[in-house]
Amino acid sequence: MGTTSISRVARYLPVGFRRELSRKKLQQFADNNLIDVEFEFLDDSDVNLGDSSSSSDDFPLDIEDEDDDDESSQKVHAGTSNIEENRNFWDNQLQLLQTNVYKISAVEFSIRNATQEAIEEIDRSEIECSCSRQIMGSSARECRNCFMRQVSRCLQNAGFNSSICNTKWTSSHNLPSGEHTFLDVIHSTSKEKSDVRVIIELxxxxQFEMGKASEDYNNLVRKLPEMYVGKVERLRNIIKIMCMVAKRCLKENKMHIGPWRKQKYMQAKWLGPCKRNTSTNSLSMGYSQTISSKQKVKASMLTVDLLDKIPNIHCTAVEVV
Structure with a gap:
């Protein structure tokens, strides 16, 4: 690895950083970073979304069509029945995961802070649920639709090009149909560079928790952030790592691997073609807050126009039962 910098800050990482960390030092590194995370800033031009366009609401991102059996992975880890080799596998995946989790660019960092501030503002305001799934007394925090809409609204007010994204895919070979909703922000850098897309999963x-997982797998899950705010490539790497260890965990426990646990399905959630909705009006979610609380008198369609246009005419409005 070389030198990474932003503005006047420079950080040097040794070339043998990955190999030199022992298991004990790696665990100590993880524990310290959980308490006080030290982000390694990258230049925004290092990783960008070259196949996205700000002029379109659709993002037809390519999804890796990998063999579910992953023969190459089996060859690499063919001898992992040995306890030491098995331990090395989990340690290596932990290190790779932490590298992708803690590396963050200045753009990601600013959007992450803005998202966190938006969540804190929503918690303080105690906004109630107002969508079509409204439950009496429930807050917007408890409703996923309202929560995403409020966060997106706060990000837009802060000057970000935020939207609510919906991915939907049909069933195919070993891939059941499904859909997923999340947030994103399109950051325009300059005319010479492509726009940067930042995914926000609250x-x-x-998304990666399992009921009967091993302690090694749960240890990696605990390293994941509760809320992901980052670029597409970083998310792609995290998905690949987590799906690999999930497959390993289930095979060790001699459990069936559900199609929703596989890499292709997880990638379809965030990296598949999606529709962006920049509107934060609750009407787009099935309910409108702008509806007046005063209900108009329900009348027959035969007389409703006459009542509005000729108010002095003597006619009786028939109430609809």
Whole structure:
């Protein structure tokens, strides 16, 4: 690895950083970073979304069509029945995961802070749920639709090009149909560079939790952020790592690997073609807050126009039962 910098800050990482960390030092590194995370800033031009366009609401991102059996992975880890080699596998994946989690650019950092401030503002305001799934007394924090809409609205007010994204895919070979909703921000850098797309998943860690997982797998899940705010390439790497260890965990426990646990399905959630909705009006979610609380008198369609246009005419409005 070389020198990474932003503005006047420079950080040097040794070339043998990955190999030199022992298991004990690696665990100590992880524990310290959980308490006080030290982000390694990257230049925004290092990683960008070259296949996205700000002029279109659709992002037809390519999804890796990998063999579910992953023969190459089996060859690499063919001898992992040995305890030491098995331990090395989990340690290496932990290190790779932490590298992708803690590396963050200035753009990602600013959007992450703005998102966190938006969540804190929503918690303080105690906004109630106002969508079509409204539950009496429930807050917007408890409703996923309202929560995403409020966060997107706060980000837009802060000057970010935020939207609510919906991915939807049909079933194919070993891939059941499904859909997913999340947030994103399109950051325009300059005319010479492509726009940067930042994915925001408010419930990221829960997407990888399993009921009967091993302690090694749960240890990696705990390293995931509760809320993911980052670029597409970083998310792609995290998905690949987590799906690999999930497959390893289930095979060790001799459990069936559900199609929703596989890499292709997880990538479809955030990296598949999506529709962006920049509107934060609750009407787009199935309910409108602008509807007046005063209900008009329900009348027959035969007389409703006459009542509005000829108010002095003597006619009776028939109430609809």
């Amino acid at each position: 419930n990221f860690r829960s």
